[in-house]
Amino acid sequence: MSICVRNVTKRFGSFLALDDVSVDVETGSLTALLGPSGSGKSTLLRIIAGLESPDAGEIILAGENATARSPQSRGVGFVFQHYAAFKHMTVRDNIAFALKVRKRPRPEIRTRVDELIELVQLKGFGHRYPAQLSGGQRQRMALARALAAEPTVLLLDEPFGALDARVRAELRAWLRRLHEETHTTTVFVTHDQQEAMEVADSVVVMNEGRVEQVAPPRVLYDEPKNQFVMSFVGQANRFGDGWVRPHDLQVTLEPNGLTREVLIERLVHVGPEVRAELVRDDGVRLDLQIARDEADRLELAAGQIVYVRPTRERVF
Amino acid sequence: MRKTIALSYLTVVLLGPLAMLFWRIWQEGAGKAWSAISEPDTLHAFKLTIEIAAIAVPLNTIFGIVVGLAIVRTRFPGKGLVNAFVDLPLALSPVVVGLSLFLLYGRTGWIHIGQILFALPAMVLATVFVSVPYVAREVIPTLREIGDEQEQAAHTLGASGWQTFWRITLPSIRWAVIYGVVVTTARCLGEYGAVAVVSGSISGRTETATLRVQDYYENLDQAGAYGVSLMLGLIAIVVLVLMTLLKPKEGTA
Amino acid sequence: MDLRPVELGFVTTFLTVVVALPIAALVWASRADGWSGFWYWIRQPEPLSALKLTLVMAALVALTNAVFGTLIAWVLVRDSFVGQRLVNAVIDLPFALPTIVAGLLVLALYGPKSPVHVHAAFTRAAIYLVLLFVTLPFVVRTVQPVLHELDTQMEEAARSLGARELVVFTRIVLPSILPGILSGVAMAFARAVGEIGSIVIISGNRPFRTELASVWILNQTQSGNGTGAAALATLLLAISFVVLLGVGGFRRLATRHERA
Numbered sequence: 001m002s003i004c005v006r007n008v009t010k011r012f013g014s015f016l017a018l019d020d021v022s023v024d025v026e027t028g029s030l031t032a033l034l035g036p037s038g039s040g041k042s043t044l045l046r047i048i049a050g051l052e053s054p055d056a057g058e059i060i061l062a063g064e065n066a067t068a069r070s071p072q073s074r075g076v077g078f079v080f081q082h083y084a085a086f087k088h089m090t091v092r093d094n095i096a097f098a099l100k101v102r103k104r105p106r107p108e109i110r111t112r113v114d115e116l117i118e119l120v121q122l123k124g125f126g127h128r129y130p131a132q133l134s135g136g137q138r139q140r141m142a143l144a145r146a147l148a149a150e151p152t153v154l155l156l157d158e159p160f161g162a163l164d165a166r167v168r169a170e171l172r173a174w175l176r177r178l179h180e181e182t183h184t185t186t187v188f189v190t191h192d193q194q195e196a197m198e199v200a201d202s203v204v205v206m207n208e209g210r211v212e213q214v215a216p217p218r219v220l221y222d223e224p225k226n227q228f229v230m231s232f233v234g235q236a237n238r239f240g241d242g243w244v245r246p247h248d249l250q251v252t253l254e255p256n257g258l259t260r261e262v263l264i265e266r267l268v269h270v271g272p273e274v275r276a277e278l279v280r281d282d283g284v285r286l287d288l289q290i291a292r293d294e295a296d297r298l299e300l301a302a303g304q305i306v307y308v309r310p311t312r313e314r315v316f
Numbered sequence: 317m318r319k320t321i322a323l324s325y326l327t328v329v330l331l332g333p334l335a336m337l338f339w340r341i342w343q344e345g346a347g348k349a350w351s352a353i354s355e356p357d358t359l360h361a362f363k364l365t366i367e368i369a370a371i372a373v374p375l376n377t378i379f380g381i382v383v384g385l386a387i388v389r390t391r392f393p394g395k396g397l398v399n400a401f402v403d404l405p406l407a408l409s410p411v412v413v414g415l416s417l418f419l420l421y422g423r424t425g426w427i428h429i430g431q432i433l434f435a436l437p438a439m440v441l442a443t444v445f446v447s448v449p450y451v452a453r454e455v456i457p458t459l460r461e462i463g464d465e466q467e468q469a470a471h472t473l474g475a476s477g478w479q480t481f482w483r484i485t486l487p488s489i490r491w492a493v494i495y496g497v498v499v500t501t502a503r504c505l506g507e508y509g510a511v512a513v514v515s516g517s518i519s520g521r522t523e524t525a526t527l528r529v530q531d532y533y534e535n536l537d538q539a540g541a542y543g544v545s546l547m548l549g550l551i552a553i554v555v556l557v558l559m560t561l562l563k564p565k566e567g568t569a
Numbered sequence: 570m571d572l573r574p575v576e577l578g579f580v581t582t583f584l585t586v587v588v589a590l591p592i593a594a595l596v597w598a599s600r601a602d603g604w605s606g607f608w609y610w611i612r613q614p615e616p617l618s619a620l621k622l623t624l625v626m627a628a629l630v631a632l633t634n635a636v637f638g639t640l641i642a643w644v645l646v647r648d649s650f651v652g653q654r655l656v657n658a659v660i661d662l663p664f665a666l667p668t669i670v671a672g673l674l675v676l677a678l679y680g681p682k683s684p685v686h687v688h689a690a691f692t693r694a695a696i697y698l699v700l701l702f703v704t705l706p707f708v709v710r711t712v713q714p715v716l717h718e719l720d721t722q723m724e725e726a727a728r729s730l731g732a733r734e735l736v737v738f739t740r741i742v743l744p745s746i747l748p749g750i751l752s753g754v755a756m757a758f759a760r761a762v763g764e765i766g767s768i769v770i771i772s773g774n775r776p777f778r779t780e781l782a783s784v785w786i787l788n789q790t791q792s793g794n795g796t797g798a799a800a801l802a803t804l805l806l807a808i809s810f811v812v813l814l815g816v817g818g819f820r821r822l823a824t825r826h827e828r829a
Contacts, residue, residue: 049729050728050729051725051728051729070728071725071728071729072728072729072731072732072733073731074729076729077729077730078725078726078729080722080725080726082720082722084720084722084723084725084726085723086723086726086727086741087723087745087826088744088745088826097727097730097732097740098730098731101727101730101731101732101733101736102731129826131826142726145726145730146729146730148730149730149731318640318643318644318648319644319648319650321640322637322640322641322643322644323644323656325637325640325641326641326656326659328698329698329701329702329705330659330660330662330663330702330705331659332678332685333671333674333675333677333678333702334659334662334674335678336674336677336678336684337670337674339684340677379579379580379583382576382579382580383580385576386576386577386580390576392577398580398584400810400813401584401588401589402584403813404588404592404809404810404813405588406756406759407756407759407760407763407809407810407812407813408759408763408805408806408809409762409763409764409765409782409783409786409802409805409809410763410765410766411763411765411783411786411787411790411802412595412763412783412786412802412805412806412809413591414787414790415595415786415790415795415798415799415802416591416592416594416595416802417591418790418795419591419594419595419597419598419795419799420590420591420594420595422795424598424795425594426590426594427590441587441591444587445587445588445591448587448588499664502664502665505667506665506666506667506668506669506670506766507667508667508668508669508765508766508769509763509765509766509783509787512765512787513787513790513791525667526667526669526670526766529667529669529670529673530669530769530770533673533770541673542673542677545667545669545670545673545674548666548667548669548670549666549670549674552662552665552666552667552670553665555665556658556659556661556662556665557658559658559661559664559665560657560658560661
């Protein structure tokens with residue numbers, strides 16, 4: 001077990017950022033800390049890195065209690081949302097920093113920096129300054145910099161938050177591939193559930209300073225522990241006592257004993273699927289997701305009355 | 317640790333002398349200081365100081381605003397030279413300022429129009445010279461930060477150049493100008509070297525408050541010297557309070 | 570927007586009358602006896618000694634305040650303590666206080682009737698102390714805004730990469746604040762070279778011991794040696810110009826990494 005967080009509590013003034021949080025991160029895994037703003041995920045990451053210290057609890061890294069250790073001596077690599085690039089140093093000098101600080105011999109530094117520049121695909125940019133790079137390039141540089149000292153754990157704080165959508169998607173896939181190559185234990189913070197689901201092996205869902213659930217993405221989606229997790233990770237409809245995913249609603253043109261009547265208020269085609277906003281007979285609004293072929297077969301259109309029943313629902 | 321070092325240094329260099337100011341005020345008492353101040357020559361000195369400031373400060377305020385606008389908002393040849401001349405008094409010894417005026421208007425100088433040296437005109441010129449930069453240096457960065465979008469908007473809404481200046485530009489820089497005025501006034505009140513050279517320090521005629529202090533000191537009149545300087549010190553504290561209140565808020569945790 | 574004739578005329582006339590003409594007259598007067606006359610006065614033992622003392626004192630003071638000014642700026646921006654806002658306000662005192670009063674206060678504290686039993690009046694130590702007073706705010710005020718804007722995440726990044734505190738300061742913080750320090754140092758140097766009001770009170774003006782260039786010039790002017798005074802004054806003028814160029818250069822240095 002690479003990282004053990006044990007009963008960590010942290011307050012900022014009167015604000016309780018982390019409330020008795022315990023989490024285990026498996027060695028070699030790619031884990032996401034997912035949650036809305038203020039859920040404590042960044043605080044937890046920074047405490048693991050040693051950039052903040054907990055009011056109570058312990059951080060155990062590779063079996064040893066690291067709670068009192070400085071960030072310098074924890075062997076973690078940290079990547080910031082806004083890069084924290086050393087503006088007055090070139091790309092090569094940024095990446096080389098950890099090695100220079102450890103007084104490694106020059107030829108070794110040169111080789112390693114070359115390797116890393118190759119790895120993050122910044123070849124030819126070595127002698128530029130961060131101000132001359134794009135956001136995506138800066139973040140790749142920041143990653144190379146963090147990897148230079150061969151950390152046992154790699155921590156990323158909303159690493160793609162400052163980038164535009166396309167670059168974000170590219171870097172997500174790229175991070176995944178990088179992890180498959182290096183197998184470094186990696187934890188990243190995000191508020192974007194799609195990102196967490198796409199990239200991570202395991203997701204820690206956090207809310208208001210507490211851990212709601214830890215599970216692989218699939219399990220999180222299909223078997224959420226509570227209402228918060230269900231509605232945060234994917235869309236969910238309230239249906240009586242239970243909750244139903246938009247794609248778990250079966251649509252028929254005729255009622256049967258189990259269906260409810262709905263009016264299709266709005267219908268949009270989004271690529272291979274159709275999304276609809278429904279209004280139930282008692283006024284409750286529902287979201288529907290259905291395959292395009294199915295929608296065509298039923299000849300669904302706005303203003304139409306149809307009947308729905310849940311094929312799968314969860315009750316908490 | 318570093319807090320201790322920093323504060324110790326500050327105490328030795330700055331806070332110690334400041335404390336002396338208060339201690340002296342407390343020690344000498346208002347009475348003795350007041351009698352020193354109410355000598356006719358000293359009263360005249362204060363009056364003269366205020367007169368000079370009353371001319372120099374408005375002049376440099378207007379100049380500071382105009383040159384600030386010129387440098388930030390317009391193009392013209394020789395901008396670097398203008399900038400250099402505006403900043404020069406900050407780096408130049410007041411004695412050099414005084415001497416240059418002395419040479420320009422003196423017996424062997426280039427300008428002979430009435431009584432300039434050893435009279436009010438030279439003292440005003442000296443004071444204006446040394447206090448040129450202050451309003452400009454507050455106005456320039458403020459104008460840069462604000463940008464000219466508001467003025468552009470005013471133009472599109474039909475305002476003339478003058479109206480735009482009065483209703484938009486001037487209000488937007490008013491706190492910078494006020495701060496600059498406070499600093500300029502302090503500089504004018506405290507000026508010594510340049511005025512010492514050009515005025516001849518004639519008691520009761522061409523002595524400012526600071527020259528009066530020097531006069532008392534040279535004549536070994538401790539009470540007089542401290543009396544006047546306590547008055548100046550009190551004014552300085554008022555200035556300091558104003559500066560602190562008007563300054564843009566940054567620089568502390 | 571191009572400058573209107575009225576504004577340009579006003580600015581030019583004002584600067585010419587107030588600044589440029591007097592400076593021109595000064596430089597002209599220093600040449601009155603030709604170049605040899607100029608150098609004659611600079612090389613006389615008394616003014617030369619005064620000049621040397623001035624430059625050495627100014628350099629010492631500038632360096633001292635470079636170190637302590639940076640420290641004070643750091644403490645004001647990054648730490649917190651009781652009375653911090655008051656201390657921050659008081660830093661500007663040397664800008665608000667007439668220098669002649671400053672001289673008297675330093676004399677009162679470290680002179681004959683010193684309450685702390687330091688008797689340094691009319692010595693080089695006194696000059697050093699009073700110059701420290703008048704130049705204190707420069708480095709503090711140029712470094713504070715730079716420190717304030719510094720991205721602390723760069724320092725956190727350096728720590729997470731294994732750098733110890735001293736390395737974080739020297740490799741990450743210092744390069745960023747260095748232009749600010751240098752600007753402040755240059756201004757402090759120029760100020761110290763030119764200081765007169767407080768020096769007149771505290772230094773005793775003993776030739777070859779505690780006489781500074783500014784005082785020599787003052788004395789020479791008042792005793793009729795306009796040429797000699799003008800020579801040394803022109804030299805000080807040249808130093809001022811060099812300092813201003815330096816400050817402009819440091820400003821450009823500060824933004825060099827932002828101009829991609």
